[in-house]
Amino acid sequence: MAGGKLSARQKMINLMYLVFIAMMAMNMSKEVLSAFGLMEAKFASSNLATTDRNETLLADLERKSEEKPEEFLVPAAKAKEVSNASEKFYNYLETLKNDLLKKGKYTIDPETGKLPFEAMDKTDILDEAWFTGDRFTKKGDEVMANIESYKAEIRRILGEDIKYKKALESFNDLFNTDKVPNKDDKKIEWLNYHFQGFPAIASFTKLTAMQNDVKVTEAGMMNLFLGNVLTDAVSLNKYQAIILADKSAFFAGEKFQGRVVIGKYAKVPPTGLSIGGQAIDLEKAIDSTGAARLDFSVGGVGEHEIDGKFTFLEDGKPLEIPIKGNYVVVPRPNSATISADKMNVVYRGVTNPMTISFAGVPDNKVQANGAGLSRGSGMGKYNMKPTAGREVTINVTATLDDGSKVSDKAVFRIKDIPKPTGKIVGQSDGKLPRNNVEIGKVEAILEDFDFDLPLTVTSFKFKVPGQPSVTCSGNRLSGAAKAALRKAKRGASVQIFDIKSRNSGGPAIKPATPAVIELAN
CATH class of the missing domain: 2.60.40 (Immunoglobulin-like)
Structure with a gap:
């Protein structure tokens, strides 16, 4: 545990582990138990102070996100997610501490507000609750699952941004739950190494220390998001990848075609906007990001173009930026496909009417075949007259706009006409x-x-x-x-x-x- 300049907090943690080792070599004296209690009290006090600081940092980020959304909106959103995830895990650890007190029948002194440190020498409370033989109990599995869930949530929030790499590495080290070698150099589960066989006050202190890890993680993330916003402002991270599709609707099986460009919203207010020759009311159309919202009635079924222009004032002269785009109008659905999975039945000796279609594909590009199946009268209408066998398979093939084919099938049971x-x-x-x-x-x-x-x-x-x-x-x-x-x-x-x-x-x-x-x- 030596080497390098250690923070006061790390020194406290190292001291706690030294006490753990000392307890293995001596009988658990009242002084040792009290030492754990004092250490737990310091962690608890630190947690309260860190909570207040974290709330201040988060409030500062949220205020800045409203004042300068282009710089602070994303960091503030990430900070809020970190806060929510940390609070959830912190509260879960608190329930574990409460369970330990309840099962050990320990009560806090109402006058001093302290735990009965010297009486918390039982080692079987968590041993029975979390461990069974060489496996975890259901509760033990739950504890590990909550730790891993918190780790996964923080990793998701930070993502793969290179700027967060060191912070993520520190976080992974702080919450490392890999197997740990014991005194015999045999690797055992992290939960066993830290909690099995320890007196109640030691386990209680360890849980409070883990809560402190959560609060320190939260504080570090808040400062990380606050410290990076100036760098973000002059880096490509402030730009967005904007997808410009060739059209705004595609049929199933059709290839997506479009472009991806790097850009960001202009906060410069335009002096004019028109679509299809019709002037748009700027007060209603421009939002807080500088983007213009379009609201007009679409044309008939088929592909349509969007043609317009943005007008800005630059160097005292109007600057026109053309708007080009297109969209596709598809028929509004007016019926649902509903089927009972166990009722796919046709009767032998009668004409069974059927409706067969392929979503998004016109009827003239749909082909269906099966023993006894024939075309009926009307769009998607077929007739089925099954003969021999107990089942019949109907195969359906659709030809998409690009010439590719997709297929599906359904199996129907064949039943005889019932007894009259x-x-x-x-x-x-x-x-x-x-x-x-x-x-x-x-x-x-x-x-x-x-x-x-x-x-x-x-x-x-x-x-x-x-x-x-x-x-x-x-x-x-x-x-x-x-x-x-x-x-x-x-x-x-x-x-x-x-x-x-x-x-x-x-x-x-x-x-x-x-x-x-x-x-x-």
């Missing part, structure tokens, strides 16, 4: 007069079926209790069936079953469910 319901005189059960049954028409009805598919009954069987069943052709009772019906007693239940039917030009239909009728007379 057998009926006579519109009833499948219940009571009917004998005469109604004798002259009634037998039907096979597809109830709750999505398609209007009329079926013609070709044959059925008729059964009267105590008599043999009679096979009938067509959809009405034969003479033999009528004779059997006349012999049936009042209240008897007659059955019409094995009802066979067909659809013109369609596949075989399953026999309908039987109809059971009680004779009312």
Whole structure:
């Protein structure tokens, strides 16, 4: 720990580690525990003071960002992000300290405001909460996850800017959680090395010291952002990469074409602005950055040009800067594509209507094919008449404006037409007069079926209790069936079953469910 000129804070940290080592070689005396307590109090006091300074620095940056946004807006935004991330992690460390006090049943003296340093000698509080065998507990994993999350957030805020490289290196060193070699030169996890087996006051002090690291990091970042703004003002960092697209809308699969230039907004107020020959009200159009906002009705579907000019006063003479650009108008969507993932079903033997389209591609450049699929009438309309198999795949190919092709596919399950319901005189059960049954028409009805598919009954069987069943052709009772019906007693239940039917030009239909009728007379 020697070598070089150390700051007072680093000397304090080094002293803490020396005390750690000393505690390994001696019994934990009250004096040693009190030393940790005094050290924790100093860190806590430093944290309060640093918090006040950080708030002042942040307020100064925010004020400067309003006065000189071109110089301080970005640094102030980064400082705010650092402040939020640091506060979140600082508060999390505070919850760990509170948990330690609660589990150890330690209370702060209400008169002195101090912890019971000499009584905080337990070593099993965090050992049981954070460690199990050679692994972390769920809580231990949570602690490491929060540390890594804070580190990742600070790295994201600083990014890859070369100006922040040294600050990032210092931050990574300060919050280095790599494995650490123990006294046997065996590398162990960072969390084990710093917290396992230590008395409660040592762990509590370590957490406060880590909070101090957070506050010091925050202060360093604030000063970094404040100290770099003058350099930024004369460097290319004050310029922006501005993308100038050849058009403001592109179709899927189309190549993006445009230019990237380095520039920045001019704060010089223009004396005139016109678009398409129409003068624009400067008071409403120019924002705080010097940019002009355009607000006009677009033309019809297709590509359109923007033609105008900016007028400035330079050397007492008007200077015109041409405005050139274009934009693309695409049709406003008026329908949504909604599908039930488990309901991709088509029925065998019927014409299944389908709508097939490819987003952003006209219908005449979309091709779809599949077994039994044919073009229908209308934009994107198709008809599917599946035959053999249990599945059918529909492949769709679209040709983009640049001639390239994209494709997709969907798989549909093929189902047979469901079993129809057998009926006579519109009833499948219940009571009917004998005469109604004798002259009634037998039907096979597809109830709750999505398609209007009329079926013609070709044959059925008729059964009267105590008599043999009679096979009938067509959809009405034969003479033999009528004779059997006349012999049936009042209240008897007659059955019409094995009802066979067909659809013109369609596949075989399953026999309908039987109809059971009680004779009312």
